[in-house]
Structures are given as C-alpha cells and as structure tokens.
Amino acid sequence: MTTTQRPTMIEFRDVHKYYGDYHALRGINATIRAGEFFSLLGPSGCGKTTLLRTIAGFEDISSGAVLIDSKHMQGVPANKRPTNMVFQSYAIFPHLTVEENVGFGLRRDPRSAAEKAMAVGEALEMVGLKGYGKRAAHALSGGQRQRVALARALILKPKVLLLDEPLSALDKKMREQMQVELIKLQRQVGITFILVTHDQEEALVMSDRIAVMFEGQIAQLADPETLYRRPNSRKVADFIGTMNFLPAQVLSENGTVEVEAAGLGRFALSADQVMGGSTGEGATVGFRPETATILFEGQTATDRESMATIEEVVYYGDMTYYDVRFDGVAAPMRLSMRNVFGRPVLDIGTRARVGWSPGALVLFR
Amino acid sequence: MDNGSSRGRFRDSEAAQGYLLISPTAVYAILMLAAPLLAVFVYSLMIDSRAGASAGFTFGNYVEVWSGRIYQAIMLRSLWVSMLVTLITVLLAYPVAYFVSFHVKPERKALWLFLITIPFWTSYLIRVFLWKVILGYNGVINSGLMSLGIIDEPLTVINYSIGSMVATLAHAYAPFAILPIFVSLEKIDRSLLEAGQDLGESKLLTFWRVTLPLSMAGVIAAVLIVFIPTIGDYVTPELIGGGKIPMIANMIEVKMLKQNDKAVGAAIAVSAMLIVTAVSLVFLLLNKRFLKGQK
Amino acid sequence: MMKSPGLKIYTIAYLVFLYAPIALLPIFAFNDSRVIAFPLAGFTTNWFVEMWNDQQLWIAFKNSMTIAVSSALFATLFGIFAARASTRYNFPGKPGIIGLIMLPLVLPEMIVSMALLVILIGIGVPLSIFTIILGHVLICTPYAVAILSSAFSSLDRSLEEAAYDLGETRASTFRLIILPLVMPGIISSLLISFTISLDEFIIAYFLGGNQTVLSVYIFGQFRFPQKVPAIMALGFVLVCISILLLTIAEYFRRRGIAKTGGKDTGGFL
Numbered sequence: 001m002t003t004t005q006r007p008t009m010i011e012f013r014d015v016h017k018y019y020g021d022y023h024a025l026r027g028i029n030a031t032i033r034a035g036e037f038f039s040l041l042g043p044s045g046c047g048k049t050t051l052l053r054t055i056a057g058f059e060d061i062s063s064g065a066v067l068i069d070s071k072h073m074q075g076v077p078a079n080k081r082p083t084n085m086v087f088q089s090y091a092i093f094p095h096l097t098v099e100e101n102v103g104f105g106l107r108r109d110p111r112s113a114a115e116k117a118m119a120v121g122e123a124l125e126m127v128g129l130k131g132y133g134k135r136a137a138h139a140l141s142g143g144q145r146q147r148v149a150l151a152r153a154l155i156l157k158p159k160v161l162l163l164d165e166p167l168s169a170l171d172k173k174m175r176e177q178m179q180v181e182l183i184k185l186q187r188q189v190g191i192t193f194i195l196v197t198h199d200q201e202e203a204l205v206m207s208d209r210i211a212v213m214f215e216g217q218i219a220q221l222a223d224p225e226t227l228y229r230r231p232n233s234r235k236v237a238d239f240i241g242t243m244n245f246l247p248a249q250v251l252s253e254n255g256t257v258e259v260e261a262a263g264l265g266r267f268a269l270s271a272d273q274v275m276g277g278s279t280g281e282g283a284t285v286g287f288r289p290e291t292a293t294i295l296f297e298g299q300t301a302t303d304r305e306s307m308a309t310i311e312e313v314v315y316y317g318d319m320t321y322y323d324v325r326f327d328g329v330a331a332p333m334r335l336s337m338r339n340v341f342g343r344p345v346l347d348i349g350t351r352a353r354v355g356w357s358p359g360a361l362v363l364f365r
Numbered sequence: 366m367d368n369g370s371s372r373g374r375f376r377d378s379e380a381a382q383g384y385l386l387i388s389p390t391a392v393y394a395i396l397m398l399a400a401p402l403l404a405v406f407v408y409s410l411m412i413d414s415r416a417g418a419s420a421g422f423t424f425g426n427y428v429e430v431w432s433g434r435i436y437q438a439i440m441l442r443s444l445w446v447s448m449l450v451t452l453i454t455v456l457l458a459y460p461v462a463y464f465v466s467f468h469v470k471p472e473r474k475a476l477w478l479f480l481i482t483i484p485f486w487t488s489y490l491i492r493v494f495l496w497k498v499i500l501g502y503n504g505v506i507n508s509g510l511m512s513l514g515i516i517d518e519p520l521t522v523i524n525y526s527i528g529s530m531v532a533t534l535a536h537a538y539a540p541f542a543i544l545p546i547f548v549s550l551e552k553i554d555r556s557l558l559e560a561g562q563d564l565g566e567s568k569l570l571t572f573w574r575v576t577l578p579l580s581m582a583g584v585i586a587a588v589l590i591v592f593i594p595t596i597g598d599y600v601t602p603e604l605i606g607g608g609k610i611p612m613i614a615n616m617i618e619v620k621m622l623k624q625n626d627k628a629v630g631a632a633i634a635v636s637a638m639l640i641v642t643a644v645s646l647v648f649l650l651l652n653k654r655f656l657k658g659q660k
Numbered sequence: 661m662m663k664s665p666g667l668k669i670y671t672i673a674y675l676v677f678l679y680a681p682i683a684l685l686p687i688f689a690f691n692d693s694r695v696i697a698f699p700l701a702g703f704t705t706n707w708f709v710e711m712w713n714d715q716q717l718w719i720a721f722k723n724s725m726t727i728a729v730s731s732a733l734f735a736t737l738f739g740i741f742a743a744r745a746s747t748r749y750n751f752p753g754k755p756g757i758i759g760l761i762m763l764p765l766v767l768p769e770m771i772v773s774m775a776l777l778v779i780l781i782g783i784g785v786p787l788s789i790f791t792i793i794l795g796h797v798l799i800c801t802p803y804a805v806a807i808l809s810s811a812f813s814s815l816d817r818s819l820e821e822a823a824y825d826l827g828e829t830r831a832s833t834f835r836l837i838i839l840p841l842v843m844p845g846i847i848s849s850l851l852i853s854f855t856i857s858l859d860e861f862i863i864a865y866f867l868g869g870n871q872t873v874l875s876v877y878i879f880g881q882f883r884f885p886q887k888v889p890a891i892m893a894l895g896f897v898l899v900c901i902s903i904l905l906l907t908i909a910e911y912f913r914r915r916g917i918a919k920t921g922g923k924d925t926g927g928f929l
Contacts, residue, residue: 056825079824085821085822383749383751384751388741390801393797393798394761397798405775464667464670464671475914481678483903486859486906488875488898488899490875491859491878491899495684495895497882503696507697509698539674539678597768598770613770614768614770617774618770630774
C-alpha cells in the first residue's frame, strides 16, 4: 500500500516563484515517488496549477530547483521534458481527426507509419475509444475529448503524466465514472500521475498521496487517511471533509496531554493528536461527524458519553445528520449517523446522550 | 541555486517578443502615418511653404483659416452637413438595428447583417455617381415622375443642393451606423427587459427607460463612425455639389494642389482634425457619463 | 421571437432604399439609351461591348488589379504580425501602438492622402502605382488587424502549449496548429482588403500621378455624358465582383467557425 519504497521521480527543492511582486510559490519542498497517483489539492489561487506547470516547463521558477528523475530541469524547455500534460480545456486540435490528434506527438518519431498507426490504435483502445479514429475532433463530447487528450499524452510513454483539473468540466455522473477509470488507467500504465484539483473528495478517492496547498505553500503532504484523521492544522481540517470544533484548554503535558473541552469534559490525548495550526482564537479540539453517535435507549457508550440537545435534523436517505448542542456549548455540532432499518429518526428538542472517543479527536493549538 | 535564465523558456521576455512581432506593422504606421501627419503639422506652421523651413514659422496660417470668411463658411457648412447627416443616419438606423436584434431569429441575424452591409462594400464612387444620376435634372426621379405624369417640369431642388448631398451621404454611411447600435443592443441582458415587463411596464416605457440608455454606447459609437468620415468627405461635394458647394476636403485640395499653398492647406487639415477631435471628445465624455450611470 | 410587422416593413423599406441606387445599374446597363432616364427604351448589351473595347479601361483595370492584390497581401501580412502580437503578448505602450495602427479608420481619407502626398513629394518620390500601394496598405491594414485579431483571439492558448508539450517547436506549432486555424481569417482579410483597394478613390486619385486605376478612370468619365451608360455597365460588373468576393469571404468565415466548433457572433466587425 505505501509507496515509500519506490524511487523518487520528482523533487522540489525550495522552489519559489514570483510574478512581478506577487509571490506565487513560497518555498515548496516535496518529493513525488515513481508510479504514485499524486494530487495537488487546494482552493483557487493557492498555486497548485502553477506548481504543476513548473514540472511541465510552461512556467519558470524564480529560485530553487525542480528535478525529474534526478535530473535538473533548469533550462530544459517543455517540449524536451519527459512529461506530458492533459489540459483543463483538453486542448484537442479541432481541425484534426481523433487519430491525427492522438498521433500528433509521434510526428518526429522515427518509427514507420504502420507502427505508428498501430500505436495510435492501441492508445485509443486503452482509453475506450476504439474505432473513433476517423472522427472529427471538434464533434466529440466532453468526456470523449478528455479520453483523446489522455491517449494523446500517454502514447508518448512519458515518465510523468500531468493532469490539470481534468474532471472539472464534466457533469457529476461522468466525473465519478472517469475517476474510477483514471485510477484503473494509472495502475495499468504504471507511471506517475500528478493531478491538480480543488475538489477534496476527488483527491481522497483517487490519490496515493495528497499535497494540500494554501497560498503558495504546502500545508500538509500525506496519504488520504492521514490527512483525514490527523490534519495538521485547522485550515487543512476545514478543507478536507467537515469537522466540528469545540473550544479547549490544555491542562498539562507529560507523555500524554490532559485537555479540557467545552461540552466534553476532561480527557487525555496522545502526542500525535496534538497539532499546531490553530487560527488564533485559542486552542480547539476537532472531531469528524461520523466519529460521534447518538446513543439510543439501552445502548451503552463504548468509550465516553456527554449530554446534548438535538437542534436540527436533516434526513438524507441513507444518512441522517443531527445538529446537536452539547451542554455548555453555544454552537451546534453536526453528527452523521447511518440510518438503520427500524430505528426511529429523533425529533428536534430531544435530549440525547452522545457517545464519543478521545482517540478520534485532534487538538489544534 | 539557479535563477531563471532566459534561454529555452517557453515564454521568453514577453515584452521583447511582442515588440519584435508588432514591429513591421508599427514601423510602417510610423513611417506612413505618424511621420506624414507630423509633416503636415510642421507645414501648417510655415510662413512660405514653397521656401520651406528656411522662411521661418508662424501661427499666421491658423489665424487666416479661423478668421477668413470663406474658410469659416466652408467649415461651418461642413459641420452643419455632417451633423445633419449624422442625425438623420443614426435616427433612421436605430429601428433597423433594433429590428435585427430583437425581432430576428438568432440563426438569421448574420444573414440580415450581411445583406445590410453589402452596399457598403461596393464602390463608393459608383454609389455617389448613381445618386447624381437619380437626382439629376434629367435623372431617374425627374424622368420617372414626369413619365408617370405626376409632375410636368423637372424638380430642381433635388439636384446640386445641400439636401441632395445630405441624402447621398446618409445613404453611404447607413450601414456604419447600424452595426455599432446592433452590437450594443445585442449585449443587453434580455432578462432585464422581461423583468420590467413582469412588473407591469408598458413596452414603450421599457424601451425608453431600459433599452435606450443601455444602447447609448452603441449610439455614440455610431455617431462618431458617421460624423468623422462625413465631415472629411471629398467625392460627394465634388460630384453632387457640382463643385459649387465645397466642404473641407475640397478646400484642402484647392489650397494644397491647385494653389500650391501647402501651408494654409495644412493649417486647414490640422484645424479640421482639431474640430473632429473636439467633437469626438465631447461624445466620448458623454459616453462615459452614460456608462457610469449604468453601474 | 416577437413579431413586429411595423418594424419589419420599415426595415425592408430601408433595405430597398439602401439597394435602390445599385439596383439601377442592371436596369440602365442594359437599357438602349444614352440617357439615364425613364421611360426605358429596349434591351441591349452594347454598353458592355463598348466597355470591353475601351483600351484605357483595360490599362486602368490591370493597374487596379496589381494594386489590389499587392495591397491585400501586404495589409494581411502586417495584420498577421499586429494581430498575433496584440492577442498573445503584453508589452508597455501596446494600446498606443495599436491605436496608431488603427488610426486610419477614423481619419478622413483626404487628410491621409494629403499627408502622404506632402511627405512623398517632399522626399522626392515620384507618384505612381507604388505610391498608391503604399497608401492602400495603410488604410487596409486596420481592417486586416481587426479581422485577424478576432481570429487569433478565438484560439485556445492551451492548443499551442499542447503542441509544444507534445514535442513541437514554436515554428512548427505555428505552421501545424495556429496557421490552419486562422486561415479563414486570413482569407477574409485578403478578400476584404482586395475589395477596399479596388473600390478606393481618393488615395488613387491624388497619389497616382498620371497612372489611372479603375476608380480614377470612372471619375474621369463622369465628364462625358455619352460615356455614362458604359459606366453603368462597368459599375454593374464591379458591384457583382464585390458582392461575389464578399459572399466568398462570408462563406469562409462561417466555415472557419464550423471547423473549430465556435459560435457565430454575426459578422466581421
């Protein structure tokens, strides 16, 4: 499962980039391993696309180094790098056919025309567009164009495939389908995929590792589970999924950390649950909606228990979301509970016992 | 570590590339337009254009042009004619632009515009000549009306008059006026108009309070597009005016070529450009006011 | 689509007014009378024959063709440079430079002609076909720039980057990707510039020296009443050529949009 044993494919060493006075990339340090599905995730303007383009060679860096397969890329133009890119708009050449598009990068390849035609055919089959070769490129749907873009890039057997928000232009169903297909494709081809996206669900679903970026810096680089369960700052916690926050206070620290939180009482956390990265209003403790449950009659808590009042109920079919107010806390917390057949949905105003576990909490200070 | 060197980048110094690329055209424009215009300006300040710069410089030519009665008359006439032409042309053009924008199916709009602009692309000279033929003493209108028995004697008012010049010019520049008005009407968000109707406004009121103000940018563009070439027109006064109703352009020709008085001719040309610039600025400022009011 | 019969009638009447003078051309070009007046006298093709046999006319025609073709080529070439620079690059002073290039659109032709004349005579360049070409290129270039800017700006910038990413050089990218996609714009620009040059009068008149072109020739013939019907015939032919060229230009414009799957915003300018 882990990719830690694999060799390094891409390395960023203290990369900075300025656009005039604007500091777009502020000291990026990271390694991306060969064969992994890596995502750059962050809100608009965080620099993720800029970083991607420095790998491709479409942007220069102001200082630092970018290495691909241990070679410095300084001075190497985009058309000579071992990377290929799938653009956000797909950039399919509208005046060419599908097979002319896919075979475009082979123009300078010394192979014979027959071998090239075969390669194009294989590439089209790999992306599920067998038989589409003679179609005019401008007459394709969005999903089909994306596949052509993929085939066109992969046929050149690059060491790294770069994808710039490839799914953002597709509708929801198409997007979910393509997510699965991209994962399969990456496993089949085996090369490094680097994906840029602002959609955290997408990143979580597809990636081996994710670099979360804010304002030109990498906030956290980890696999999806670590990012989700142990975000290293409130900002990251907020960006990935939903998290509830309660004001908290550190009482003492030696080995374990004694914490008192509003509504939950006192409990102990281990060192790996304590992060910096608070947002300035004092320490907070966070938990994900699915890590706390409402205990029904007769159920006992597996760990700890606190009292709360139900403020809002949102029924969603397979889930019900309860906004509950813990005693002594002003703001409501959102809990999510899978609906079990036969179990009633509770009413607003009901008093409820909420079961939770200190092991699921993260402290930000 | 390395700093970005400018070799092998996809984007070389962008400014240098841009300058390099635009240089042929820009240099041509500088040599063929900027320099000649500058020369005209210099000539306008000369005392004696035949002797050239050695005879010295003066503003006297401008004094002569702005105070001379003949020059004043011609300039006023040119202003008057072009303003009249502009008014008529833009007023008549607006409903056409409105029709194509609001009452024509989107896929047909290009066709209507194409039909409207075809006459513009045919020879202006021929069109002016045709108007001469139409309005002449024995021309089409007169002979037609006479053969139909409507009049007994040819009308004289329609040839060699300011009216006929105005009619010719309005015809020539009509498509110029339609296009900018059309473009600005197209930009109007249709849901704004529907919202007005939804709230009970009459169609006329919607037009007056919403459509017209929002299309003002196009109207002002149309005004400028018609006014500027009209005031400098040469062919129509020459042919339709019979040489007896000269406008600025004819006067420039007389001075510069027939009388070889380049200095005064240049002064007239520069003065004409000043008038045109002044009028344009007035309208552009009006435009800004309208745009501001739309925020 | 709302129906407004009043406006439609008005617009059609307006179009009739626009076309009326031109419609006279075929009527009187075939009319068997030296006088352009009603009532019509019989059908004849004499005027076309007369026009065809006029040697002066052919000389003027040849000159016009030479000038129009040269002007179209150079104006389009200049237009490609300026449009590409304007849509793809940013550099200080850009609005001013573009403004200067487009200035001939808003200057009365008389002033442009006189200014050119002053300099050319001042330098001592003899007036000829060459000087007419100089003037025509000056006034056609803004149209070329407008048409080509529209063509270049509808190009997705990623297309160039994609070609580059796939291994092409900047030059081959231009040849394989950019040029084919702006070709409809180039053709339109050539045709429009050609038409403008063919019909242009003022610059040809004042900067031609003693060389005639079609428009100057026609102007000269206005003096002679007996030549008028032949002029009608010639005018008819010229208008037909202009309309033909324009229809071709429009066809290419629409084909260009279809080939790249863009949207038709309804016209050149």
